[in-house]
Amino acid sequence: MGRIIRNNNDLGEAIRQSRKNMNLRQVDVAQKASVRQALVSDLENGATTAKLDTVIKVLAALDMDLSIIPRQKAGFDPTEY
Amino acid sequence: MGRIIRNNNDLGEAIRQSRKNMNLRQVDVAQKASVRQALVSDLENGATTAKLDTVIKVLAALDMDLSIIPRQKAGFDPTEY
DNA sequence: ACTATATATACTCTTTGCCGTATAATGTCA
């Protein structure tokens, strides 16, 4: 049951939800991921296009993994993101 | 199902493998994703930490999606991702 | 309302992704 991420907002929602599920503050996640609290805030609000490294670090701090899955809906739609 | 991505090399291998499965050249993927062929090369070789936007675009060109999954410890869950 | 805590903004600075473009290296096949 993977949550599909197609834009910054999808990522932000997933991060915020996971964080609250673990009862953590942004600063806690930030420390675990070795980033700033401000960055976690930006990520959750979809206010920035993070680097892959950063995404992986923050997700790891939330005990989450990034994975690649085949699209169920075939075809390439350039207007989808 | 889901291939876990924890670093640039993981991503590169996944991209290259998917691309070859579809019998596409780097320049084909690049065009579909609106990026340079050189970038696809760098991605496949893990030579760069791409931005999330870029990763999503390239994966979309390969009919793949990025997803977030809980990090599983031990044990084996037959209901895969 | 007051206080303490949590989250969002702001500013400068350094690093880096990605571009356009070009070329070198490698692979493929006649």
Next chain:
DNA sequence: TGACATTATACGGCAAAGAGTATATATAGT
């Protein structure tokens, strides 16, 4: 081996990520 196709590197330039730091807004809790 030579011509062609594919992939890897290179360079200058611009935009943006992320850092450090500080501060302005929420949001709770009593």
